[in-house]
Amino acid sequence: MTKRWLAALSAALISFGCTPVQTTKSGSVGVERKQYMLLSEKQVESMAAQSYLQTLKEASAKGKLNTDPRQTDRVRAIAKRLIAQTPVFRPDALNWKWEVNVQESKELNAYCMPGGKIMVYTGLIEKLNATDDELAAVLGHEIAHALREHGRERMSQAYAQQLGLLGLAAIVGATTNDKNKTATAVEVASVVSALALTLPNSREGEREADRIGLELAARAGYDPNAAITLWQKMEAQGGVKPPEWLSTHPSGESRIQDLQRLIPAVMPLYHEAKAKNG
Numbered sequence: 608m609t610k611r612w613l614a615a616l617s618a619a620l621i622s623f624g625c626t627p628v629q630t631t632k633s634g635s636v637g638v639e640r641k642q643y644m645l646l647s648e649k650q651v652e653s654m655a656a657q658s659y660l661q662t663l664k665e666a667s668a669k670g671k672l673n674t675d676p677r678q679t680d681r682v683r684a685i686a687k688r689l690i691a692q693t694p695v696f697r698p699d700a701l702n703w704k705w706e707v708n709v710q711e712s713k714e715l716n717a718y719c720m721p722g723g724k725i726m727v728y729t730g731l732i733e734k735l736n737a738t739d740d741e742l743a744a745v746l747g748h749e750i751a752h753a754l755r756e757h758g759r760e761r762m763s764q765a766y767a768q769q770l771g772l773l774g775l776a777a778i779v780g781a782t783t784n785d786k787n788k789t790a791t792a793v794e795v796a797s798v799v800s801a802l803a804l805t806l807p808n809s810r811e812g813e814r815e816a817d818r819i820g821l822e823l824a825a826r827a828g829y830d831p832n833a834a835i836t837l838w839q840k841m842e843a844q845g846g847v848k849p850p851e852w853l854s855t856h857p858s859g860e861s862r863i864q865d866l867q868r869l870i871p872a873v874m875p876l877y878h879e880a881k882a883k884n885g
Contacts, residue, residue, distance in 0.1 A: 627641035627642065628643075628644055629641055630754065631697050632695065632696050634818075634819060635872050635873060635876065636821060636822050637818075638755070640811065642760050643760075644756070645763035646762055646763050648756065651722075651756070655721040655722055656722060656724065658720065659706070659720050659726075662710075662726065682709050682727050682742065685743050685746055685829075686705075686746050686750075687707075688743075688829075689747050689823050692826040693750065693823070695823075696751075697754055704722065708727075709729060709732075710728055715735065715841065717749050718749055719750050720753065720758065721758045721759055722753070723753055727742075738833060740833030741836060743824040744833050745837065747819070747823040747827075747829075749816070751816040751818075751819035752816045755812065757812040757816070817865060818869055822876065825873035826880055828880035828883075828884050831866075831870045834866045835867060838862055
């Protein structure tokens with residue numbers, strides 16, 4: 608009886624608070640997908656802030672944080688222009704406690720945690736010889752992830768998966784004494800959940816970040832065409848890549864095609880920004 612109650616409780620928890628939300632306005636690029644969240648915005652931002660602070664402490668202790676003042680100032684100046692455009696998608700973003708830092712690392716990477724905690728790795732700048740427009744494309748993409756709360760969405764999905772697996776294990780355990788069958792059911796459910804929830808939503812999240820990032824960069828006066836050259840440079844770095852249907856990210860080819868299709872929609876915004884800023 609206890610196991611059946613546990614399963615029912617798990618299902619109830621998954622449903623509770625899982626109402627569709629619209630985290631951002633659609634903008635000129637038309638991002639309109641509604642999302643389902645189990646965790647609160649404050650919960651996720653608090654966890655992100657703690658994680659970011661720990662990262663800063665570790666990087667600083669190793670002498671790898673903001674080692675080149677000119678490079679750091681450059682990244683922060685680009686980010687500042689992009690952040691100024693965030694109210695187009697969500698007005699509350701200007702009130703976030705934004706932080707922008709640069710970490711010495713060979714990785715081609717950058718991220719923006721929930722609540723506006725940005726980190727750029729030097730490898731991204733140096734290996735790609737990235738222009739300001741290309742860096743704006745990267746930062747716009749990462750800021751877009753934060754605006755859309757993709758981190759909160761993924762964490763909510765993971766939370767739902769754990770609750771769902773807990774409920775499934777309880778149901779199976781109540782109908783059989785075979786521990787192997789119970790373990791197998793949980794394992795199968797884990798794989799199915801990962802494919803059904805994580806992969807499709809993650810790919811869609813990347814597309815949304817590409818689109819919103821493109822508009823943010825254009826509105827900030829950065830050439831949207833730089834998003835194309837950026838991904839061409841990323842593709843040129845090589846490496847074995849899985850087919851798109853097995854990847855959590857769109858393929859470089861499809862990503863570039865999508866960006867090329869959207870550039871005409873944001874070019875007027877870019878020209879307007881350039882004219883306004885002289």
